Amino acid sequence: MPTLHEYLFLAAALFSIGLAGVLTRRNIILVLVGIEMMLNAANVNLVAFWRYGDAAATDGVMLVLFGIAIAGAEAAVGLALIIAVYRRFRTSRLEEVAGLKG
């Protein structure tokens, strides 16, 4: 059985990779991909704390369940907005979408 530290280090590494995706990519969709990766890394943390913590405390799992639902809603709305932006600007690159004023 791996230790809690190993799960937490792995989750920190995955979070940093997601952050790097958000900070370095130009395509809006890939920025959203980075955000999803960060959310997943946080979920791994929560489940690891549930597994290694008090067996009676179920809040870690429930929080991950709610987090997945929120991330699903976020992805749906985010991609709808990306498609709306694409229709108006004909691009999905961040630096070309400089003016959001109607």
Place this chain on the structure above:
Amino acid sequence: MRTAFILITFWTLASGLLAISRRNMIHCALALISFFAGIAALLFTLSADFLGAVQLLIYVGAISVLILFALLVTHDASRLGDRGAPFSRGKWSGWMLSALVFVVLGFGLHRVAVPPPPDPAPALPVAEIGRLLVTRHAVPFLAMALLLTAALVGSALVAIEESSEHARKE
């Protein structure tokens, strides 16, 4: 168990790095799917079976299809291969900053003492999760229902508004 964890670690780290570093965006999306599957495997090793199944259904099934769909819709044929710099100008500072975040997190984790795992994994059967959803977590559950409805209506609204604007222009 140990070998499985090491394999999954390399799997998720490799597919995560591929997902943010490939130039071809379809390759990025495919690596992302494998990243999501790796996360599901991690949840299985943590004996959170229900969450692993949810991860497979929602992320590997739904969100990756959504992302692939968005990539195909916004695909620009004139930029096939995406030669025009897929990374932003400040990419090096972005890499440095995320490496710094990892170092800070790792330094913090390094100093924390952790308990050994409870040997029989804490069991959380699906029936118990369902009971908790309608008793202890009933309010967040209802808020989630509201949020999902709002997200559904909101995404539909964004699409419909835009298409009626198109109709007015033409």
